Amino acid sequence: MEGLAELHTHLGGSVASDILWSLAHEQGIALPVKDYSEFERLVTVSDPRGVANLDALDQIYHWTELIQSSPIAVERSVHAAIGGAYRSQGITTLELRFNPMKRNRGGERDLDHIILAAIRGLDRASLEYPQVRAGLILMMDRTFSAEQNSVIVEKAIGWAPRGIVGVDIAGPRPDGTRYDYRQALPMVEEARAAGLGVTIHVGEEGGDIGRDEIGEVVEVLRPDRIGHGILAAGSDELMSALREAEIVLEICPTSNLLTKALRDEDAVRETFRSFVDAGVAFTIATDGPEMMHTHLRDELELLRRIGALDEDELAEANRRGHEASFVRAGRLMPRV
Ligand SMILES: [Zn+2]
Known part of the structure; x- marks a missing residue:
């Protein structure tokens, strides 16, 4: 297989x-643990049986996002994530996503500094690993106000020439009820008009509510890609609807198992076979390799072992990842 493509991984x-x-x-962050192995349990899904639900996963993100809440920490994190993906997995197309407003300590840090620090991490990684096409996705959040989310999209557009390649929405439903994705339409349209890619977290869990949300996202937001979307199977x-809109699903098998999605x-296996049989396009990702204790090659191996996808289908999913990436060739450095 050529170099691998991973489009759905959270910086946290x-x-x-x-x-x-x-x-x-280095930043003097007060941690609730003093021992490294306890820390590892704090910042990863350490129990192989997974977490109880997405709220429990958010508790883990709370710590990684807090630790990443400074320009220097964001720069080092982006740099480490891209280099690690290439060195250990041979990933040559990589998109990293994060919410800058969850990394500015409630407005204490300047948002542009945080975003530019991520871009510096990207630039440093591009110098060290010129084989990698990498880009950053800025995430809106379902718990944020429309004003907050529109600031994130404005920042994404403003910094697009420097390596912000797309926008996303994630996070828990504000009060457990169905999220109204239509409120994101103005932001999504603005991002699309500016040439950014659009991917939306939807249809990961939530049963009928999650399925209704997929329908709404496909019809109203018309994203290029959907994060998860497994409830459509x-x-x-x-x-x-997914096939006709040519939307590519970013599917994260181990993450879905760990969160009980x-x-x-x-x-x-049933989920993947449904999508293959129906001609729905998808690509494979980890959602966050360190937190989930998995890497992209492990995901491919899992799908192979359980008979979810055969060799050709795995190669096709990987090819799809390269093709569906929001990173344009122009972002690569000129090679002289
Ligand atoms: Zn995700």
């Missing part, structure tokens, strides 16, 4: 625990 889940440990100490209506490997 992509940095090795030892680096986060050092960053926490088995629904002829949703799968044909998919109950077991049989469910993973």
Whole structure:
């Protein structure tokens, strides 16, 4: 297989625990633990049986985002994540996503400094690993106000020439009820008009609510890609809508198992077979390799082992990742 492509990985889940440990100490962040192995349990999904639900995962993100809440920490995190992905997995197309407003200590740090620090990390990694096409996605949040989310999109557009390649929405539903994705339409349209890619976290969990949300996202937001979208599997209506809109799903099998979004490997296999049979396009990702204790090659191996995808289908999913990336060739440095 050629170089691998990974399009769905969160900065908060992509940095090795030892680096986060050092960053926490360098910044004097008060941690609830004093021992490194306890820290590792704090910042990763350490129990192989996973977490109880997405709220429990958010508790882990709370710590990694807090530790990444400074320009220097963001720069080092982006740099480490890109270099690590290339060195250990041979990933040559990589998109890293993060919410800058969850890294500015409630407005105490300047947002542009945080974003520019991420771009510096990207630039440093590009110098060291010119084989890698990498880009950054800025995330809006379902718990944020429309004003906050529109600031994030404005920043994404402003810094697009420097390596911000897309926008996303993630985070828990504000009060457990269905999230109204239509409120994001003005931001999504603005981002699209500016040439940014659009990917939306939806249809990861939530049963019928999650399925309704997928339908709404496909119809109203028309994103290029969807993060997860696994609840569409088995629904002829949703799968044909995805196929017709040519939306690429970013599927993260181990993450879905750890959060109980998919109950077991049989469910993973059924999900993939549904999408293959219905002609829905997808690519494979980890959601955050360090936090999930998995890497892209492990994901491919899992899918191979459980008979979810054969060799050709795995290669196709990887090719799709390179193709569906928001990183344009123009972003690469001129080679002289
Ligand atoms: Zn995700």
